Amino acid sequence: MNTGEQVIEVSGLRRRYGPAKGDGFEAVRGISFSVARGELFALLGTNGAGKTSTVELLEGLAEPSGGRVRVLGHDPYRERARVRPRIGVMLQEGGFPSDLTVAETARMWAGCTSRTWGASPSAAGRGAVAEALETVGLTGRANVRVKQLSGGERRRLDLATALLGRPEVLFLDEPTTGLDAEGRRETWRLVRELRESGTTVVLTTHYLEEAEQLADRLAIMRAGRIVVSGTPAEVTATRPSRIRFALPEGVPAARLPLSLRAAAEGGRVEIRTGRLQETLTELLLWARQEGVELAGLDARSASLEETFLEIAHAGGGDDGDGTATGRTAEPTETGTR
Incomplete structure (x- = not known):
């Protein structure tokens, strides 16, 4: 499902750590892209490419050093109260209290998610928790303590908490890390269903097959810039x-x-x-x-993995200000995040 409405708009986005001069470091160097409603957009890059710094700006966790970002028409940092109830975030590690049960953890998280609650908070909260746990296949583990869960089950709990309140925009940070092959493909099925229902998804992953299978469009970052973007087929077509x-x-x-x-x-x-x-x-x-x-x-044809490795490690180009061009240039520099 893609209505053409842009729910994420990024223009000239920058993020700098430390002082403006001297020892400061610019992790995101003027990137631009947009994501349409109902689209799954994958942001790829090696460790240090700047993708996590970018996603944190989209989530409203930090203020950009420069440029502009809008999520659902609002500044996610300055208008956080308008944006946060409408998005879901799945982090690489949830950090849940180990002695709480699965259901207790989900209820605790639901209490922090305003859209979970309606006119009858208790009933709405219980219903949302049950729905989220059923969606990720954890209903039968509801009374098990978090510390007794397997790594894959913890990732499913991470996803369940991100789905509370049925978010319009879902940020998935390495969603299938720790899952076996069956669990990974089950997560893919769920993500596809969410996208088909109209949820906009921003995905970061190190599994190139995952991006190739799920993404409508993707962008590959290197040294804080977008080197190439487009559909998976368009991106791989840039390589022989x-x-x-x-x-x-x-x-x-x-x-x-x-x-x-x-x-x-x-x-x-x-x-x-x-x-x-x-x-x-x-x-x-x-x-x-x-x-x-x-x-x-x-x-x-070239695979996405081959394309990614060549771009990420051998270098690539952009249009000079980080705007995605859909093609690559000759290697220009090396660097890390």
Whole structure:
């Protein structure tokens, strides 16, 4: 679901730690992006890229050093009372009291979430807690103490507290850390259902498959700037596809047409191309004409993981002020958050 309404608008956003000059450090360096209602937007980057600093500004936990941010039409820091009841936040670690039960923890959190309560606070609170625990599959563990939960169950409790009050905008910080494969995919299913119901989701994750599976759009940050953004397909299209195969003994890679620009290592050959279909067609026609069998032939577009690693570690470019351009430039600098 995407109505086209922009519920998050970021323009020239900056965040600096320490003094304005000297030993101060600028973690977010003038980034701009927007997120539409009902969209899942993933913010990616290595540790130190600036994504956590960015999300904290969106959540209203800190005041920007520069630029502008609006969530649901309001400044999340200066108008926190208007924004906070309408958003849900799932942190990397909830830090819940270990001796409380699951239900007690959720009720305690519900007491801090004004939208949970209605004309009848007790009834509304109990109903919201039960609904949240059922949504994440913790109903049967309601009377178990937090300290007795597994790591995956604690993450589900983190998610349950973020869902109290049915937020319009949901911030998920590494939501599937500690979950096994089944738990991760169950969380993906839940997140998809939330998005389809109209909830806007901002996701940070180190699981590239997670971003590729869930995100409508994503942005990759490096050194405080957005290097590339777009749909997962648009982002991966900025990097070349690859074709790999092995030539028969006695057939050197030098026999391949020059236009294929092959790189050989031992008996294996790899071709990098921005025109996968055309290049593969040319290769197969050459192989048929020459009577050559291409053993272990494998052709595929760049994955999000390959794209991410190349951008995050080898460097990338932006338009100079952090605005997402949807493409990358030549490496310009290195750095950390």
